[in-house]
Amino acid sequence: MSLENIYTELIAEESRNPENRRHIDGATKVELGHNPSCGDEITLELKVEDGVIKDASFTGVGCAISQASTSMMIDLIKGENVEKAHHLIDLFLAMVKGDIPEDDERLEELGDAAALSSMAHLPARVKCAALSWHTLDKALADDKSEK
Amino acid sequence: MADALKEAEDFRRNFPLLNIKMNDKPIVYLDNGATTQKPESVIRAMCGYYGGCNANPHRGAYELSIKATDIYENARERVREFIHAKKSSEIIFTRNASESLNLVAYSYGRVFLKEGDEIVITIAEHHSNLVPWQLAAKATGAKLKYIYLEEDGNLSEKDIDEKITEKTKIVAVTQVSNVLGLINPVKEIAKKAHSVGAVVVVDGSQSVPHIAVDVTDMDADFFAFSGHKMLSPMGIGVLYGKEKLLDKMPPFLAGGDMIEYVMEQDTTFAELPQKFEAGTQNVGGAAGLAAAIDYIDEVTFEKIGAIERELLDYALPQLRALPYIKLYGCDSKKDNKTGIITFNVKDVHPHDVSTILDSEGVAIRAGHHCAQPLMKYLGENATCRASFYFYNTKEDVDRWIAALKKVRKVMHLED
Numbered sequence: 001m002s003l004e005n006i007y008t009e010l011i012a013e014e015s016r017n018p019e020n021r022r023h024i025d026g027a028t029k030v031e032l033g034h035n036p037s038c039g040d041e042i043t044l045e046l047k048v049e050d051g052v053i054k055d056a057s058f059t060g061v062g063c064a065i066s067q068a069s070t071s072m073m074i075d076l077i078k079g080e081n082v083e084k085a086h087h088l089i090d091l092f093l094a095m096v097k098g099d100i101p102e103d104d105e106r107l108e109e110l111g112d113a114a115a116l117s118s119m120a121h122l123p124a125r126v127k128c129a130a131l132s133w134h135t136l137d138k139a140l141a142d143d144k145s146e147k
Numbered sequence: 148m149a150d151a152l153k154e155a156e157d158f159r160r161n162f163p164l165l166n167i168k169m170n171d172k173p174i175v176y177l178d179n180g181a182t183t184q185k186p187e188s189v190i191r192a193m194c195g196y197y198g199g200c201n202a203n204p205h206r207g208a209y210e211l212s213i214k215a216t217d218i219y220e221n222a223r224e225r226v227r228e229f230i231h232a233k234k235s236s237e238i239i240f241t242r243n244a245s246e247s248l249n250l251v252a253y254s255y256g257r258v259f260l261k262e263g264d265e266i267v268i269t270i271a272e273h274h275s276n277l278v279p280w281q282l283a284a285k286a287t288g289a290k291l292k293y294i295y296l297e298e299d300g301n302l303s304e305k306d307i308d309e310k311i312t313e314k315t316k317i318v319a320v321t322q323v324s325n326v327l328g329l330i331n332p333v334k335e336i337a338k339k340a341h342s343v344g345a346v347v348v349v350d351g352s353q354s355v356p357h358i359a360v361d362v363t364d365m366d367a368d369f370f371a372f373s374g375h376k377m378l379s380p381m382g383i384g385v386l387y388g389k390e391k392l393l394d395k396m397p398p399f400l401a402g403g404d405m406i407e408y409v410m411e412q413d414t415t416f417a418e419l420p421q422k423f424e425a426g427t428q429n430v431g432g433a434a435g436l437a438a439a440i441d442y443i444d445e446v447t448f449e450k451i452g453a454i455e456r457e458l459l460d461y462a463l464p465q466l467r468a469l470p471y472i473k474l475y476g477c478d479s480k481k482d483n484k485t486g487i488i489t490f491n492v493k494d495v496h497p498h499d500v501s502t503i504l505d506s507e508g509v510a511i512r513a514g515h516h517c518a519q520p521l522m523k524y525l526g527e528n529a530t531c532r533a534s535f536y537f538y539n540t541k542e543d544v545d546r547w548i549a550a551l552k553k554v555r556k557v558m559h560l561e562d
Contacts (some may be wrong), residue, residue, distance in 0.1 A: 003506050003557050007499070012559040016494075038498055039515040039522070039529050061528045063496035064558065125502065 005118045006125075007064065014112070015064035020074040022057045033060075033135030035127055040066050044135045052081050063128050065119070070132035072113040082140055089137050096120055096129045151453035158446065158538045161186040165538060172508030175543045180325050180353060180487055180534030181512050182375045185435075189378055192438035196431045204430055205404055205421070215430055222433035223420070229440045230351075230370065231361040232387050236419040239386040239393075240428055244352040245275040247371030247386035248319075250423065251348050252279035254396040255369070256317060262288030265314040267345075269294040269302055269331070270524050271324040274517040276350040276371075280319055289316070295524070300327045300476040301483070307336060315345040322354035326516050326532065327476030328487025330358065334365040341366065346392065352376055356536070357455065357485050359448040362387050374432060378439035383432030386423070393419050400425040446537055454537045455486030462488060462533075462544045471555060471562070475525060486535030489516075492554050497529045503557050507550035 027045040034041045040062030047055040056074045060067075073092075077085050088110065094100045095107055098120035107114040119129045159165050164184045167174050176184060196218060202209070204216035220235075227235040241247045256279070260266070266280050270293050284291040292315075294306040302320075311318055318340040322333050333349050340347040346368040354360055356377035362370045367387070374383040388396075398405055398416055402425035407415040416422045443451070466472050471493040477484070492500050497513035504511055512532040515522045522528060533547060555562055 003503060006502070007557050007559070009559050037514070039519065040498075063498035065499070067496075122502070125498070128498065 006122060008115055010112060010115050011068045012064060014071050015068040017071050020057050020071045021059055023059070024055050024057050027055075029139045031135050031139035033131050033138070035062075035066075035131055038063075038128075040128065040131060042066065042070050042132055042135060044070070044132065044139055046136075046139055048082065048140075051083075053077050053079065053085060058132070062131070063125075065116070065125055065128040066131045069113065069116055069129045072111070072116075073132045073136065076111050076113055077136065085136065085140060089133050092116075092133050093130060096126050151450060152457050152541060154450060155454050155538055155540050159540070161188070161442075162538055163187060163190070169508045169510065170506050175507075175509040175546045177533040177535065177539065177543065177547060178510045178512050179356075179536040179539075180328075180376070180516075180532060182381065183356065183378050183536050184538070185378055185380065186439075186442050188442055189380070189435045189438045193380055193431050193435045196434040200434075201431070203427055218434050218437075219428065219430045222437035225437040225440050226385055229360075229444075230355070230385075230387060231363050233363060234390060237387055237390050237393065239388065239420045239423045240433060241371075241384040241386055242382055242429070243373040243375070243384035244350060244371045245373075245384075247369075247384055248276050248348070248350065249279050250386055250399040251369045251371070251388070252283045254399045254423075255346070255392065256280065256283035256289075257286050258397060260284075260287040260289040260316055263314065264289040264316040265292055265312070266290070266317045266319065267292045267294060267310050267315050267340075268319045269321065270296060271302070271327060271331075271518065271521050272319070272321055273325050273350065273352065274519070275352075276319050276321055276348070277520065280317070290314075293520075294320075297480075299478050299480050300324075300329055301479060301481060302331055302336075307339060311336075311339050311343060311345065313343050315340065315343055317348060318345050319348040319350070321350040321352070322360070323357070323485050323487075324476070324518075324521070325353045325487070326489050326518050326521055326530070328353070328485045328489070328534070329476055329479050329481075330354065330483040330485060333367065337366045337368075353485070353487070356443075357448075357451060368392055374436040374439065378442055379436040380432045383429050383436050385436075390419065393423070398422055398425065402426045404428075451537045454539070455535050458486060458535045458539055458541070458544060459484060459488070461541055462548070465544075465548050466490065466551075469552070472551070475527075475530060486539075487532060488534070489530050489532045491527065491530050492551070494560055495554055495558050497531045499558060500531050500551075500554050503554050504547070504550045507546065507553070509547050509550045511547070 024045045028048045029046040031044045042060030045057045096119040102117045116129045162184045202211040202215040204219045223235045223238045337347040348369040349367040351372040355372040370387040375381040405425040473491045475489040501513035
């Protein structure tokens with residue numbers, strides 16, 4: 001796996017993109033995600049109304065892969081319903097674990113986040129790419145139980 | 148010692164792992180602070196033990212078991228000589244420094260600390276000499292206090308002076324920080340601690356492999372280190388403790404080989420050091436540790452220091468010439484730097500730096516280095532660390548720095 005396929009311009013730029021780094025007024029869920037072995041952490045904020053993710057944002061620190069993955073995930077889930085978000089979580093995690101071939105048509109649903117399919121060849125960094133998606137999964141699971 | 152680095156080339160031949168490739172490139176191993184590679188003599192000692200001498204020591208009354216016991220007890224004597232302890236019964240084998248420090252925190256700290264007592268540690272401790280004291284403080288109601296750092300990374304002398312008081316019962320300090328690589332004045336700290344009646348616990352994990360250690364001269368009450376950071380196998384570590392303290396401490400782990408008599412409701416314990424060595428011990432690891440000490444004795448600490456110093460002198464000016472590199476602990480006002488260089492590349496997370504260096508065959512450490520409070524104190528979430536040993540060469544430094552110069556480009560940033 002060459003570095004060019006990992007640190008693509010898209011991933012490098014997205015890791016520094018400030019657009020989704022903010023707080024949400026009236027967030028319905030604030031979830032902390034943490035990789036204790038490396039110290040990376042993100043706080044995901046969601047505003048879920050009537051089963052739809054009306055707004056999403058994050059703050060935190062971490063490597064380019066974890067930060068880009070978080071930002072791309074937010075672009076993808078904003079405006080989607082919770083059910084669709086769960087579907088995307090399953091799809092993304094299957095992709096970075098290498099359970100779905102990189103050229104599989106289903107990955108088109110992941111938009112820019114499909115660029116992280118290269119992580120399947122970089123086992124040491126899968127947890128970086130998956131951090132935000134696991135955090136989202138937890139946030140939505142908690143959200144459901146509150147209803 | 149201008150030829151010190153030439154000898155590094157010779158030493159390399161004794162280390163099979165240094166001939167492997169990583170990502171199709173000859174490996175540049177600069178993560179010696181995490182663990183060192185092993186010379187053939189250590190690997191042979193391990194194989195020799197399991198291939199020809201393996202039996203349970205201290206138990207069987209047959210020749211092979213006696214041989215295993217001899218190997219184990221000779222290793223203890225080698226360790227005693229190596230760190231200049233008075234008696235081999237003051238040398239306790241453990242799994243690693245973490246276990247050694249936990250032994251002290253549980254069997255001394257939790258037993259003798261009372262509410263209102265104080266434990267003093269430094270902000271530069273590895274989690275293994277920090278978390279056990281935090282837990283001991285919580286369990287006993289003792290207070291945990293920190294010695295902070297001067298601007299140059301050295302321990303604050305003012306803090307040493309002011310924080311160690313009549314209330315202090317334990318002072319726990321690392322001899323060399325695994326992040327900053329600076330040698331701490333443990334002898335002076337021990338003196339101060341003893342003047343108020345406190346015991347001093349020294350974490351020698353990063354010092355024992357690199358500098359000559361004399362526990363009697365520094366007057367440490369307890370001294371802990373791991374074998375694997377000094378050429379030995381993983382899973383063998385050492386706790387040195389003064390006999391008068393070890394004698395009054397209860398056992399840490401209970402079980403086989405640490406008893407004298409066991410009755411239905413009561414047990415009396417074995418003499419030192421067996422009192423603290425429950426269950427079958429890592430004899431193969433002890434054999435490897437003894438071989439590692441033999442190897443280090445041949446190399447000599449004089450040469451180890453000279454090689455690491457030359458590598459520092461070669462690498463640091465090159466790093467300082469790169470405007471996007473930030474260094475930590477590299478500007479000590481004292482002559483007390485060991486071969487650890489902690490750094491960051493501007494705007495690039497250490498894990499991304501590490502992945503990019505990995506693709507060039509260069510192994511460094513990235514992250515919090517099990518020292519989260521220190522990272523926070525330094526104002527960072529994570530850093531990169533290159534750590535040398537005597538088998539590293541100028542070529543290793545060249546390959547590391549060449550790879551480092553690629554990092555910002557790979558991340559689509561300008562130089």
